[in-house]
Amino acid sequence: MKADPAVQRRLLDLAEVDGELARLAHRRRTLPEHAELTAAEEAVRAGKDKLVEVETAAGDLDRDIRRIERDVEGVRARTERDNQMLASSGIGAKQATDLQHELETLARRQGVLEDEQLEVMEQREAVGVDVEHSRGVLAAAEQELSAITERRDNALADIDASEAGRRRAREEVVATIPADVLAVYERRREQRGTGAALLVARRCQACRLELDRTAIAELKAAPADELVHCEECGVILVRTEGSGL
Incomplete structure (x- = not known):
């Protein structure tokens, strides 16, 4: 030819x-931000999973605390009622003895519940720290993901602009061949x-x-x-x- x-x-x-x-x-395919985004997205997913995990644990402990509080209130109400009955006139010796025995049982039960309540509240406090920490970790991961996404988008915009210029130059050369x-x-x-x-x-x-x-x-x-x-x-x-x- x-x-x-x-x-x-x-x-x-x-x-x-x-x-x-x-x-x-090639630069578009191999931008370092692509790999960084993959890692950052995984960090966000892991952060969300961890936050759900600790928030679930916190919710379970909150329910335990409310249950124990209800049980304690029930024991206190029963104790108050028994004390009122014991202080009232017209009760027999056997009933008084039964009430006294029940009051002792209620006192022991209240002590057990209050110990359990204290233990669960301490656990809840520790989990609360984990929740705040996990929220901070997730926020940092999301911020990093946003920053990398912005860098990637800026890099792609630069490549787009360069490609547009080179394609125009190509059209000009092709027109002469x-x-x-x-x-x-x-x-x-x-x-x-x-x-x-x-x-x-x-x-x-x-x-x-x-x-x-x-x-x-x-x-x-x-x-x-x-x-x-x-x-x-x-x-x-x-x-x-x-x-x-």
């Missing part, structure tokens, strides 16, 4: 723009990742390999307007005075 040497040189401009676009795409030559370039780029490269000192700048004598002889013999390819990687080779031919 024939292509004016000036058109061939524009293929190098196109290859440079495509290389920049490829690097931007004949359709048939461009089609060959695009096929090579799709197959090899690079469509065209400069030949410098008998070395292809795409695969970085030095061509053998047979290939060099063929390139020397090819007219300047002939579209030639690297025998090693297949890209279009653009020849200049520095190609060593």
Whole structure:
């Protein structure tokens, strides 16, 4: 295929723009914020799970405290009633003895309940500290996630802007290249990742390999307007005075 040497040189401009676009795409895929976001999201999930765990434990203890308080109030009410009955006139000796025995039992029961209440309240206080700590950890994790998300979004916005500029530049270059030559370039780029490269000192700048004598002889013999390819990687080779031919 024939292509004016000036058109061939524009293929190098196109290859440079495509290389920049490829690097931007690679940067987009490999932003460190992607991995940081994954870790930050996991930290938030773990923080939420831990907070639910300690808040559940706190709720269970709160229910225990309320139950014990109801039991204590019940014992106190029963004790007050028995004391009133014991202090009233007209009760027999046996009833007084039974009431006294019940009061002793109620006193022991109240003591057990109050000890249990104290123990549960101490547990609740400790869990309360865990709840506040977990809330702080979760808040910090969410703040870190927000900061990383903002950095990621800013980085992507920069890449978007750079890509937009490079695509405009690509359109400008493509407009100067004949359709048939461009089609060959695009096929090579799709197959090899690079469509065209400069030949410098008998070395292809795409695969970085030095061509053998047979290939060099063929390139020397090819007219300047002939579209030639690297025998090693297949890209279009653009020849200049520095190609060593």
